[in-house]
Every structure is written in C-alpha cells, then in structure tokens.
Amino acid sequence: MEAFLVSTGIVALAEIGDKTQLLALFLAARWRRPWPIIAGIFVATLVNHGLAGAVGAWLTQVLGPDALRWILGISFIAMAAWMLVPDKLEEAQAGKWRLGVFGTTVLAFFLAEMGDKTQIATVALVARFHDYLAVVAGTTLGMMIANAPAVMLGDRMAHRLPVRLVHAVAALIFACLGVATLLGLFGP
Template structure:
C-alpha cells in the first residue's frame, strides 16, 4: 500500500503541474476563499480518482502484468507529450468559474468533476492502479492532486502572472519521460522474455 501511495502521490502531483485544473483553481481563487476551493477540489478528486482506481484495478486483474508495464510506460511517455503541449482554459470554462452564483464548494466540485473526467490525471491514475495497491493508489493520487492544486492556489495568489508556466510544463513533461522510461526498462525485458 505504501508503494502505491508514494508512487501515485508523486506521479499525480507531477501530472497536475501546468494542467488546466491548476488554472481553474487559480480562477476560482480570485472569486472564492482558498479553503472553499480546496474543499471542492478534494471532493471532486476523491470521486474521480475512486472511479479511476476501480477501472485500473479491474484492468490490472484482467491483463498480464508485463503487458501492463509496457502499456503504462508508453502511456507515461504520451503524458509527457501532452504535458509539454500545455493546457489552457477555454473562455467557456473561465466564464463558468466566474458566473456560478451557488455554493462555492459545489461550484468548484462540479467544475473539477467535469474538468477531470478523461483528463491526463484520471488516465494516469487508471494506469497506476493497474500496477499498485488500489487503496494506496486512490489515497496517493488524491493527495498528489490536491497538493498540486493547493500549490497552484498559493503560487497564483502570491505571484499572480509571474509564474513561469513554460518551465513548469517542461519540467513536468521531463518527469513523465523519466517515469515512462523507468516503466519500460523494467517491463520490456520481462514481456519479451
């Protein structure tokens, strides 16, 4: 469980760096209190990552472990490209964050649920759950994402637009390359042998 927690926390933290969810968190922080934004993020992340872990755990039980390692390594290299390409909020998403008149926590929760479905952090969590303990992966991926978004809130509030987005994006992409290469180096020889 501890390995699943540690790997998932680190991988999802890195996956979230430069993601549109961080931009969404910064947008909500301009309108709502930081604790309301973090609570909404936590609720949405807990749900989405539970779903992701269930999917990944099911796939992990159904597929051979060596093949999963190769697919996971390739997926992480794909996540590196996705991260390097960057993520941006659409005008519609930005407008939704500003217009919501209801509960701040509910607004953030719904927005994050919609933003995270099919996002790279959800896919990364599915991938991790095929190889690691489901509970550790679920808790770790949730903690990693909430910490990354909390960092975005703090940095966004303190530095405003001075955040070097390109440096964060390329740094996260580089870490994905390392994760992907590590998985491939570990899994390809076993899959071929």
C-alpha cells in the same frame, strides 16, 4: 509507500499550469472564499481519482502481464509528451452553475478532470503499482499540493512558477517510468 510518494509527486508536478489549476485560480478570484473551494477540489478529486483508480485496478485483472506492460509503458511515454503541451482553461469548464461556491467547485473540478492528465495517470499508476488506496491517496494529495496554494495565493503565485521547467521535470519522470516499464525493470 513508493506508490503513494510517486503518485503524489507526479500529480503535484503535472498540475502546475494545468487547466484545473487555472480553474482554481479563476474560482478563487471570483469568490474569494478559499475554504469552500479547497474542500470542493478535495471532494471532486477524491471521487474522480477513486473512479480512475478503479479502472486501473480492473485493467490489471483483465489484461495479461505482457499486454499491461506495453500499454502502461506507452501510456507513460504518451503522458510525458502530453505534459509538454500547455493547458488552457475553457470558459465552459470554469462553471456557470448556481450551486454555490462548494457545489460549483465540485462539479467544475470533477468535469475538468474527466480525461485529464492526472486522471489518466491515476489509472496507469494503479495498474502499475497494484495499490489502489496508496495511489488514489497520493494523486489526491498531489492535486491538493498544487491547487490549494493556487487558491490561497491566487494569481500572484501562478506568474512566479517556472511552469515549463516543472512540466519538463514531470515529463521526464513519466518518460523514465515508461521506458523502465517497457524494459521490464519493474513489473506493471
């Protein structure tokens, strides 16, 4: 349960103001059809984080415990620093494909998540908790918690959230996980 809750919370916080949340706002404003957009976000996230989780599980098999502890600790601290860098939506990631609302959302979100904070966090969290299903379910839920309201409420919500504060809290959580991992307070 800890893997699920930590994964959900970290990703939900990390997504506030992230480029994929900006993408959700863009798609909602463009099409004004929230349910196909939300369904597309869910499918893209599940596939993307499922693959990222598989990489995390594989890493636990390939690396020894000491190497994994250092890699994870440093990765969590790097994620903390990355959380403090604002994201921007690039027009190319906004999607200009003719796949309809659902198809465009799936493709745009899948591509936007490649190498994104939450994808890398999913790799690290699976490696840390050794619980593929709980982490992927948690990171997927965290994405939905952050992005579904963005789609439903649109631009009005984005301007009311204290994005810097939310990112600072997420960065603090990542930093604490990194330091605790490096100190060996819990195993990778």
